[in-house]
Amino acid sequence: MVRTPQAQIEIKFDQVVGDKFTSPNIHGVREAVVYALSVDRYAYWSEFLKREAPLCLWGENLSVDQLREEDFFLGDEYEVG
Numbered sequence: 001m002v003r004t005p006q007a008q009i010e011i012k013f014d015q016v017v018g019d020k021f022t023s024p025n026i027h028g029v030r031e032a033v034v035y036a037l038s039v040d041r042y043a044y045w046s047e048f049l050k051r052e053a054p055l056c057l058w059g060e061n062l063s064v065d066q067l068r069e070e071d072f073f074l075g076d077e078y079e080v081g
Contacts, residue, residue: 011061
């Protein structure tokens with residue numbers, strides 16, 4: 001599901017408010033509430049796909065800047081804002 005960029009989102013314990021899941025048995029559980037992707041990765045995907053890769057292309061809920069996926073692990077908790 002391609003999402004539309006939003007200025008802000010509301011995250012509750014087990015959901016991003018207003019989010020719809022294509023696979024509710026996989027998404028919408030505490031361990032998989034927010035799908036985040038680093039904005040830095042879009043240049044790679046644009047080159048790989050040979051077309052522009054817009055924000056939210058992969059259905060992520062959160063696009064972040066200058067954070068490497070290699071530094072995130074299941075169970076990590078982050079505070080934003």
